[in-house]
Amino acid sequence: MTYETIMGKISSGLTGDFEQDIDYLNKQSQKYKEHKLAKEILRGIGRMIFAILPEDKKAEIGRLTDNHILGMENIVEEAEFQIGKKNFDKALTMLKAMVNKFEKSKLYQDDSVNEYHHFNNPLELFLYSLSKPAKQIRQVQEDFVHPYVLYGFVLLELKQYDKARNALEKALKWNPVKVSTIFELAEIYKIEKKWEKYLEFTNICFGYVYTSQDLARCYRNLGYYYVEQKEYDLASNLYYYSLGLDKSQMAQSQLAFIFVTTGKQFSPPSVKEAQRVLESHKIPLWFNNAVIMIASNLATNAEEVQNIDEAIFYYGILYDITGSENILQKLQKLHKEDT
Numbered sequence: 296m297t298y299e300t301i302m303g304k305i306s307s308g309l310t311g312d313f314e315q316d317i318d319y320l321n322k323q324s325q326k327y328k329e330h331k332l333a334k335e336i337l338r339g340i341g342r343m344i345f346a347i348l349p350e351d352k353k354a355e356i357g358r359l360t361d362n363h364i365l366g367m368e369n370i371v372e373e374a375e376f377q378i379g380k381k382n383f384d385k386a387l388t389m390l391k392a393m394v395n396k397f398e399k400s401k402l403y404q405d406d407s408v409n410e411y412h413h414f415n416n417p418l419e420l421f422l423y424s425l426s427k428p429a430k431q432i433r434q435v436q437e438d439f440v441h442p443y444v445l446y447g448f449v450l451l452e453l454k455q456y457d458k459a460r461n462a463l464e465k466a467l468k469w470n471p472v473k474v475s476t477i478f479e480l481a482e483i484y485k486i487e488k489k490w491e492k493y494l495e496f497t498n499i500c501f502g503y504v505y506t507s508q509d510l511a512r513c514y515r516n517l518g519y520y521y522v523e524q525k526e527y528d529l530a531s532n533l534y535y536y537s538l539g540l541d542k543s544q545m546a547q548s549q550l551a552f553i554f555v556t557t558g559k560q561f562s563p564p565s566v567k568e569a570q571r572v573l574e575s576h577k578i579p580l581w582f583n584n585a586v587i588m589i590a591s592n593l594a595t596n597a598e599e600v601q602n603i604d605e606a607i608f609y610y611g612i613l614y615d616i617t618g619s620e621n622i623l624q625k626l627q628k629l630h631k632e633d634t
Contacts, residue, residue, distance in 0.1 A: 412434060419472050
């Protein structure tokens with residue numbers, strides 16, 4: 296029998312009586328503990344047990360989970376403090392102990408049926424779902440992404456590039472669409488002058504960005520790549536195009552570098568001129584349409600059920616993308632309702 300068939304069969308045996316169902320599910324756990332899909336089945340039974348627990352028991356488990364998360368957050372905060380003081384060795388010791396402890400526990404290890412992730416919001420979850428993963432997506436409460444990103448950042452500062460890449464790849468496993476992680480991986484390839492990998496990871500970001508600052512960084516990354524290829528005209532168009540999204544000092548500095556290197560003053564192109572150049576090189580001109588569609592659906596749904604905070608969040612994304620006056624008015628109306 297398949298996993299789905301087995302779980303359906305187990306679920307059909309539930310009666311609605313708590314004591315009877317707990318005893319039944321424990322017996323089912325024993326029955327399937329030697330099955331080839333034991334790990335997957337026992338996890339599924341565990342979710343069933345949690346679902347039928349009385350609310351006070353669920354709250355108790357929630358408090359234990361919150362305390363565990365708080366412990367993680369305290370370590371991360373201290374590591375960030377040490378990073379701010381450039382005490383990278385101290386930060387490394389704390390973060391290494393944390394990730395080693397987690398990895399030894401093998402908590403939330405993928406199995407043949409499930410894959411475990413931590414997405415920051417439903418938009419990221421839906422973006423990842425577009426890749427049509429073969430396994431069931433399980434969202435975990437703990438943010439394992441940030442500790443791995445910090446760990447990778449510290450290793451990068453200490454010039455331990457292979458270890459930094461390994462840490463960031465683990466962060467990416469937890470959230471495959473988090474562009475800040477992908478940008479950090481691209482930075483390693485930039486340092487190593489592995490330009491095709493740098494280009495590859497930059498291009499991945501175009502599918503997932505949902506803020507104008509991140510989209511601008513995509514264009515700046517491409518600008519840097521094409522400077523290295525000595526394609527200065529294309530690079531200058533990319534930097535100017537990025538400035539339309541984010542007035543970054545880095546873009547200005549790179550344009551100055553191009554002017555000095557070439558001895559040529561590139562005039563700021565119009566938006567249409569820059570788009571023509573980018574389009575001729577098959578470079579995306581804007582956000583992924585899927586991002587806009589998903590954000591729009593999530594904003595509308597949140598507004599319909601009066602989830603004001605979520606509606607503001609997603610309409611905020613849409614306003615950043617579109618600059619629409621109608622969306623701005625919606626946001627202003629929602630903010631008034633939230634006060």
